[in-house]
Amino acid sequence: MIDMADFYRVFxxxxxxxxxxxxxxxxxxxxxxxxxxxxxxxxxxxxxxVFLIVASTTSGMTLLGSSGLGYVTGWPTIWEQIFVPxxxxxxxxxxxxxxxxxxxxxxxxxxQDYFADRFYSPRGIRGIAGISVITTSIIYLVGxxxxxxxxxxxxxNITHTQALLIAGTIVFIYxxxxxxxxxxxxxTIQGLAIIIGVVILAPLIIKEAGGMTFINGVLAxxxxxxxxxxxxxxxxxYAFATPMYLVSFFFLLAIGLGSSPHIINNxxxxxxxxxxKYAPVAAFGIYVVVMYLIKMVGFSAxxxxxxxxxxxxxxxxxFVAAVEHVLPDxxxxxxxxxxxxxxxxxxxxxxxTIGNTASWDIYKNIINPDADDKKVxxxxxxxxxxxxxxxxxxxxxxxxxxxxxxxxxxxxxLSVFVVPLVAGLYWKRxxxxxxxxxxxxxxxxxxxxxxxxxxxxxxxMHFSMYSFIVSVVAMIVVSLVTKPPPAEVIERTFTxxxxxxxxxx
Amino acid sequence: MxxxxxxxxxxxxxxxxxxxxxxxxIWGKVYDPGxxxx
Numbered sequence: 280m281i282d283m284a285d286f287y288r289v290f291x292x293x294x295x296x297x298x299x300x301x302x303x304x305x306x307x308x309x310x311x312x313x314x315x316x317x318x319x320x321x322x323x324x325x326x327x328x329v330f331l332i333v334a335s336t337t338s339g340m341t342l343l344g345s346s347g348l349g350y351v352t353g354w355p356t357i358w359e360q361i362f363v364p365x366x367x368x369x370x371x372x373x374x375x376x377x378x379x380x381x382x383x384x385x386x387x388x389x390x391q392d393y394f395a396d397r398f399y400s401p402r403g404i405r406g407i408a409g410i411s412v413i414t415t416s417i418i419y420l421v422g423x424x425x426x427x428x429x430x431x432x433x434x435x436n437i438t439h440t441q442a443l444l445i446a447g448t449i450v451f452i453y454x455x456x457x458x459x460x461x462x463x464x465x466x467t468i469q470g471l472a473i474i475i476g477v478v479i480l481a482p483l484i485i486k487e488a489g490g491m492t493f494i495n496g497v498l499a500x501x502x503x504x505x506x507x508x509x510x511x512x513x514x515x516x517y518a519f520a521t522p523m524y525l526v527s528f529f530f531l532l533a534i535g536l537g538s539s540p541h542i543i544n545n546x547x548x549x550x551x552x553x554x555x556k557y558a559p560v561a562a563f564g565i566y567v568v569v570m571y572l573i574k575m576v577g578f579s580a581x582x583x584x585x586x587x588x589x590x591x592x593x594x595x596x597x598f599v600a601a602v603e604h605v606l607p608d609x610x611x612x613x614x615x616x617x618x619x620x621x622x623x624x625x626x627x628x629x630x631x632t633i634g635n636t637a638s639w640d641i642y643k644n645i646i647n648p649d650a651d652d653k654k655v656x657x658x659x660x661x662x663x664x665x666x667x668x669x670x671x672x673x674x675x676x677x678x679x680x681x682x683x684x685x686x687x688x689x690x691x692x693l694s695v696f697v698v699p700l701v702a703g704l705y706w707k708r709x710x711x712x713x714x715x716x717x718x719x720x721x722x723x724x725x726x727x728x729x730x731x732x733x734x735x736x737x738x739x740m741h742f743s744m745y746s747f748i749v750s751v752v753a754m755i756v757v758s759l760v761t762k763p764p765p766a767e768v769i770e771r772t773f774t775x776x777x778x779x780x781x782x783x784x
Numbered sequence: 785m786x787x788x789x790x791x792x793x794x795x796x797x798x799x800x801x802x803x804x805x806x807x808x809x810i811w812g813k814v815y816d817p818g819x820x821x822x
Contacts, residue, residue, distance in 0.1 A: 368808055552817040556811075556815050560808035560809050560811070563805060563808055778815070779818060
């Protein structure tokens with residue numbers, strides 16, 4: 280039996296999906312080459328770029344996970360709200376500005392193109408990078424599909440498997456049709472929906488909970504440490520945010536997250552390099568406000584639960600439960616689309632990243648260099664389809680701790696990509712062997728540490744900090760004992776301790 | 785106490801984002817992307 284309320288919810292979400300599909304179809308008309316498909320013809324304008332990079336970073340974690348974390352831990356994890364927006368600025372300034380410039384001159388389509396060029400290893404480095412990108416992206420994607428499913432199950436009261444099939448089909452169709460043009464434009468719209476939605480909703484929720492002074496009073500009554508900047512020691516499962524842990528949290532979120540290929544590849548798609556001047560401040564400014572508000576929704580939800588005003592089945596549900604609590608029945612499904620937008624936007628970007636990596640880095644550059652453009656685009660589409668099927672199958676049995684899973688993949692990214700990226704761009708002595716050693720040792724140690732220490736309270740710092748250090752040491756030691764890179768490579772990739780590339784260099 | 789937080793906690797949690805914002809504005813002023821390539 281479908282009643283009017285169910286029909287209304289289905290209608291709202293259908294309108295949202297139809298708009299997405301429309302954009303995919305429209306964008307597909309603009310695609311003529313694989314550069315068009317993968318990098319939107321390297322023609323993104325300032326605001327499309329800003330929203331794309333913010334929306335690519337805004338995952339299912341951001342809305343559901345951040346407010347859930349706020350709900351459980353209080354103010355000591357507010358640092359997440361600073362580090363995540365900071366990673367976008369960090370990515371543009373320290374990786375993007377320089378790489379986009381080199382990329383224009385050298386024709387890069389992905390960050391792996393840069394690795395192959397800088398480390399004079401057209402196959403080896405590209406292969407290792409490609410495999411780690413695909414591995415981490417698939418784990419990430421499983422988390423994202425699970426988040427989408429949480430939302431769809433909640434809106435429609437359907438089963439988890441049905442929700443996965445719906446989500447997978449929709450994302451697949453428009454990524455398939457439109458490539459980055461579709462992803463960029465839908466992300467711009469979804470980014471706007473998230474920002475407007477959060478800015479309207481959060482103050483309503485905070486007000487409903489009794490205002491910030493009251494909310495903080497309630498948090499302090501649960502545990503006085505909940506309104507401080509960190510926990511003095513890890514005395515409870517929620518009190519993992521000790522000063523030492525927060526240091527690793529900075530590396531994980533502010534530096535590691537921004538080195539993820541699904542974020543960094545966006546900088547290769549901008550129309551003009553002068554956008555890198557104010558894109559960092561624009562992205563950070565918008566993102567930090569939204570992130571603070573999301574966390575405060577988590578605090579508000581906790582206060583409302585403690586005072587008996589509402590109930591929350593589990594922490595990651597606090598955002599959606601708070602929204603449902605404050606909004607009239609006729610309005611809240613519209614805002615559910617906002618939550619859906621947040622979880623969809625990262626998913627499509629990651630699917631495209633996997634497709635591009637498999638077709639461009641592994642197929643075109645390693646397996647079949649003679650493949651023409653048409654074949655590469657076709658191959659990307661086949662891979663995107665295969666990935667959609669594989670991740671849906673993997674997501675049928677979701678992990679019990681979504682947040683830790685996503686941090687785990689960021690941890691692997693921190694251990695694999697940051698060192699070769701920073702050393703490659705800024706250190707002339709970084710060699711191919713050093714980069715390979717850093718990537719392999721980082722990947723292996725991250726997987727081992729991650730497997731042994733899944734949960735945050737076991738180690739004094741997040742496990743990725745240890746594998747990151749292993750990667751740094753491997754890069755330095757192996758580079759210094761191997762033959763320096765050819766001078767020609769250093770020159771053509773503009774390697775050196777500077778960000779801005781002057782033409783007369 | 786400001787909004788139920790100790791002064792120090794309030795100024796750090798809200799001051800750091802403002803400081804980063806200002807630093808990024810300065811980056812925008814000083815960064816010279818050089819000649820556009822196409």
